[in-house]
Amino acid sequence: MGPVDAHAPLKLLMTGYVNYFSATSLYAAWQAGIKPISPYVEAEMPDGSWKRILDDAGFPAGLERTIVVDLSGRVPAGVHRIRLMSNLEIFWDQVLIDNHPEAASRSTEVPLTFATEHFRGYPKQLEGPSPGDLNYDYDRVSLTGPFQHQRGTYTRMGDVTALVKGIDDRYAIFGSGEEIALEFDTATLPALPAHWTRDFFFYANGFVKDMDWWDASPFTVAQLPFHRMSTYPYPASEHFPDDADAVKYQLNFNDRFDSGEPVRSYRFKYQYLPSTPADDRSIAPAGQAANTPASQNTPGAPSFTQPFEEKMREGWEAKPPSSGSTSQPSAQATQP
Numbered sequence: 001m002g003p004v005d006a007h008a009p010l011k012l013l014m015t016g017y018v019n020y021f022s023a024t025s026l027y028a029a030w031q032a033g034i035k036p037i038s039p040y041v042e043a044e045m046p047d048g049s050w051k052r053i054l055d056d057a058g059f060p061a062g063l064e065r066t067i068v069v070d071l072s073g074r075v076p077a078g079v080h081r082i083r084l085m086s087n088l089e090i091f092w093d094q095v096l097i098d099n100h101p102e103a104a105s106r107s108t109e110v111p112l113t114f115a116t117e118h119f120r121g122y123p124k125q126l127e128g129p130s131p132g133d134l135n136y137d138y139d140r141v142s143l144t145g146p147f148q149h150q151r152g153t154y155t156r157m158g159d160v161t162a163l164v165k166g167i168d169d170r171y172a173i174f175g176s177g178e179e180i181a182l183e184f185d186t187a188t189l190p191a192l193p194a195h196w197t198r199d200f201f202f203y204a205n206g207f208v209k210d211m212d213w214w215d216a217s218p219f220t221v222a223q224l225p226f227h228r229m230s231t232y233p234y235p236a237s238e239h240f241p242d243d244a245d246a247v248k249y250q251l252n253f254n255d256r257f258d259s260g261e262p263v264r265s266y267r268f269k270y271q272y273l274p275s276t277p278a279d280d281r282s283i284a285p286a287g288q289a290a291n292t293p294a295s296q297n298t299p300g301a302p303s304f305t306q307p308f309e310e311k312m313r314e315g316w317e318a319k320p321p322s323s324g325s326t327s328q329p330s331a332q333a334t335q336p
Contacts, residue, residue, distance in 0.1 A: 001080050001097060008101050012057075012069040016092040019132030020062045023214040039086040041071065043079045050083070051076070059090050063134060091130055108190065110200075114183040115161045116280055117172050121145075124270050138275070142268040147176045150211055151260030152221025155253050163253060167205050169226045169241055170249045175258070181280035219260065 004010060021036075029036060041054040053074040060067050075082065084092075121141040125134060153173075155163070160172040160180065172180055192198055207225040211218050216233050223233055224240045240246070 001075075001082065004075060004079075005099050006073075006077070008099050010071045010073075010075060011098045012071060013066055013094075013096040013098060014060075014069060014092060015064065015066040015094040016060050016090055017064040017132050017134075018059060018062065018088065018090050019130075023210060023212040023218075027214045034087070037085070037087045039084050039088065039090065041069070041074075042083050042085055043075055044081040044083070045076065046078050053082070057084060059086070059088065062132075064093065089131070091132065108188070110184045110186055111188065112161065112165055112182060113185045114159070114281070115164045115172070115180055116158060117155055117160045117174050117178065117180050118157050118280070119177055120179045120275070121177055121273070122268065124268075139272060140270045141273045142270045143177075144263065144265040145177065145268055146266040148211060148262065149258050149260045150175065150209070150219055150221050151258060153254045154221065154256045154258060156256045160253070163249075167227065169246070170253075171206060171224075173221065173224075173254060181277070183277065183280075221258075 026036070039057040039059055040052055041057050042050040043053045045051050053076070054069070054071065057069045058067055071082075121143045122145040123136040123138045124140040124142070125136055127134060154175055155171070155173045163170050163172045164180065164182070174180060189198075209215065209218070209221075217223065225232055226240050229238055
């Protein structure tokens with residue numbers, strides 16, 4: 001590092017990705033006596049020794065993204081070299097140092113206006129040269145894939161706006177090959193002052209359940225998690241909320257049962273199926289027909305006008321392992 005202004009914030013902007021770990025890989029590491037060490041930061045002192053200055057720097061979870069590591073007030077005077085230590089396989093692509101004063105900024109929440117849950121399929125995965133270097137072609141989709149179902153009750157298809165507007169233990173539960181499409185109202189955003197720029201941040205709150213043999217109860221949707229649970233699976237002394245509103249939520253939204261039986265085909269068969277926001281609004285809830293978007297009238301593709309249960313009987317869709325809920329994004333305007 002060059003000269004550091006000790007009176008200004010000091011931050012690392014680090015871009016990279018990991019080949020995301022699984023319960024199986026963590027169990028294998030435990031069997032081998034290997035303890036995962038999260039990245040930490042050390043500084044080279046004037047006498048040549050290394051001193052730890054930050055215990056947990058974090059790392060980019062999954063696909064490539066940028067994380068911010070705040071070293072403000074942590075780097076001793078006279079230090080010009082720092083290093084990041086870990087035994088994890090992390091692919092760092094870029095590391096930037098920011099020692100500028102904080103810019104003026106303001107945040108505005110963008111209200112959620114509509115959310116719909118529906119089956120999408122499996123976008124084509126594009127693999128880079130190293131493990132975890134992944135991208136996806138969202139327009140090229142397979143309606144089948146090599147995925148087993150978790151047995152249990154999922155949220156019905158269709159409008160789930162009420163479930164994802166706040167953190168309240170009312171989840172939109174969806175499985176593999178399914179998605180929640182969200183719309184937000186940007187009309188409420190204030191005009192930007194001259195020379196300002198606007199960034200958008202998406203905030204989500206929920207839980208995911210992998211279908212890994214070494215995960216806790218991996219083959220069923222149950223137990224449903226809740227924010228006040230002490231651990232997962234939680235003990236018999238704890239339970240998912242059962243007040244009147246919670247029971248009403250379960251009865252009105254979570255009525256799509258999946259037996260977990262094998263699907264007809266586990267093969268990927270990709271088709272060109274572009275999607276638009278108008279398409280998301282046209283997807284019908286379970287048991288109801290929807291208008292078929294013209295972009296999805298692809299020869300050989302199942303008709304989206306069929307009821308969801310009929311598609312299940314045909315066996316062309318596979319839908320297991322994750323559950324979660326989403327919440328609001330915000331827009332942050334910053335003065336350069």
